[in-house]
Amino acid sequence: MRFDTPATTNPIDRMTVVGKPIDRVDGPLKVSGIAPYAYERHDVVPNQAYGYILGAAIARGTIRSMDLAEAKRAPGVVAVVTHANAGKLGKPKAITATLLGGPEIEHFDQAIAIVVAETFEQARAAAKLIRVDYARGEGQYDLRAALPTAKPVSDGSGEGSASPGRVEIGDFDAAFARAPVKVESEYSTPDESHAMMEPHATLASWNGDELTLWTSNQMIAWAVRDVSQALLIPKDKVRVISPYVGGGFGSKLWIRSDTVMAAVAARVAERPVKVTLTRQQTFNNTTHRPATIQRLRLGAERDGRITAIAHESASGDLPGGGPETATSQTRLLYAGANRLIEMKLATLHLPEGNAMRAPGEAPGMMALEVAMDELAEKLEMDPVQLRIVNDTQVDPEHPTRRFSERDLIGCLRTGADRFGWAKRNAKPGQVRDGRWLVGMGVASAFRNSLTMKSAARVALDRHGVVTVSTDMTDIGTGSYTVIAQTAAEMMGVSVEKVVVRLGDSSFPVSSGSGGQWGGNSATAGVYAACVKLREAVAAKLGFNSPDVEFTGGQVRSGNRSASLAEAAGDAGLTVEDFLDYGDLSKTYQQSTFGAHFVEVGVDALTGEVRIRRMLAVCAAGRILNPKTARSQVIGAMTMGVGAALMEEAVVDTRFGCFINHDLAEYHVPVHADIPHQEVIFLDEVDDKSSPMKAKGVGELGLCGVGGAIANAVHNACGVRVRDYPITLDKIIAQLPPLPARADA
8 A cells, every 4th residue: 555645534533442542462461571572582492502792892903812712611611703703794784883893893892702601601701711812993982072073974863863964044144143132052962872671682593594583673674684784694594583672762773793693603503592782781882872062053033033043063973874963853843044054973983873762853952952942041032932933834944845734832832831831930040949949941842753664464363353463563662552453443343352463574574663653654554454454354245335334343334244253254364565655755844743841950059950840742643542652752751851960871082982881870760760740642633644644752752851951950040051961060060159047
């Protein structure tokens, strides 16, 4: 099925199952510990051995020699694999760093060997016995020091955020020079780690020249492609199975070293091998969100209308890598006739930088939305009203191209009303609650809405049970549930009569999970397959009228009716179809919008920041399941708190590594850090998006949170922090003096 004209009325519009806050159908499996994750697949192949990866102890250089003798003699060791005996390997085009290093070393902790043993402990102990002699090379590990060498680059994140190296609309310099009100500020965001709950893990098993991988991966078809390119074997010889993923946030969009090392180790050891990365290895051996240095310049008339807007950003990556596309949202979010966007990339020899939840927009809006508040302050204008005044219903770079649906103003006004924004004191440092200085902050939310071709197989059996099979993954987002709801709505059955099978490359290729495209795209593929199944059912029953109705497990046409089970018969019915997309995304700009409101307390003595309450208002098309969607948004809001207040992968610029590479020293929010969170979804459908009329929402909930927190901190205590994270050491010296005591 092809989607190239706006959606009209269809069975999803009944909203008898879709749109309801149904509990996760996979929830009982997860809370009971039965859901099978990659490293726990003890049931699938016998005689599994354990692999432990040794990472490089230098960031750049070469391996002179490796002494493996003692490791090979260690108890339980089955094999030791390095570049010397792994066989010929390729480098997947989508991956920047080689997944098995040696003799050249490209970054710290790059995998250079794997020890296979009977137990995990034996493999780990033996890996420590490998003696490596390195020739250390020179590298660049400091983004600010590398700025003079950074060059403009046009690139994308690979999942929705993109920007040209440089684009100018109108005459920015002249417009900025004559603007009566100006803001010019620099902001920085640090390197960040995904820090997902489940580390990267893979179990590899060969059967002749056929490889099966049970792995933790967001994109099954991409994994098959990349494994084929890495191992130099045909794609039809690779099977990837990943029914449950314990979080990824972009780090599992592409295969990592656990996958390749498990496969080569299993080939050498001639038995199945399972590998998991340690928590420390997930920081340096995989990928991270790159640091940025951003410059914002805004010029406005005294009524708040922006006449000049410039956003310049620089980030770094390994040779051949790409930028953090932090300027992406600035091209679309606010009006302004004169515009300058520039994105630069420097060469850094840190571990690979790559997609992390809302790549580009998340750090970009941490700068843009603070700049907007700085402009509002200079204008003596309410920050919500400033954003409303600069709303646009067209792409500012291409004014003939309208947004398919855009209700940023509705989000801002609804949020302001619900949050009690009218009670905010615009003058910083005026509101106290005991020892706490209290402030409110706001930020717009923006994330592009993407769709990808997605397919599914749908079967109907003699019991009237509908089974959906697609290689879509569930990374904690609720894919099982919204897919079940889609099939139930289309076929007129309850969710209990739907079985969903995900995460297997033997199933039809779906969109996969990433870029907040997964829910909308994967369900649209199921929709297409169900349309085909409905046609097959009607034909089987001899119902030729176009008014066939599917409801309550029955099929009705005029005064005739029959059950789905009767239509299926003993042989059952199975169909397969896909949804592909035409040019609607070129005709209409498709994006999601929202508003974040945050109240914080700042300790008047220490500068400690505490979140007091948070609100997100989202306009993101039809919400397929408000319960799972809310979970996505509050999870993203929590990540935003981490990025704003605590998360920083600290670079040792002498040795090119992240030194706080575990959850003891890389801090992420815990329950005590997160108070009341509220989410409101505006009633919206987008008929230009898909037959589901939905959009993504999982990354929208992150975009803008950091800016809202920074703005709230400034409102609370008057300190403007432009270098994230906002830690107390950046606040304490600038805190207002304490009021004099009455008894002093």
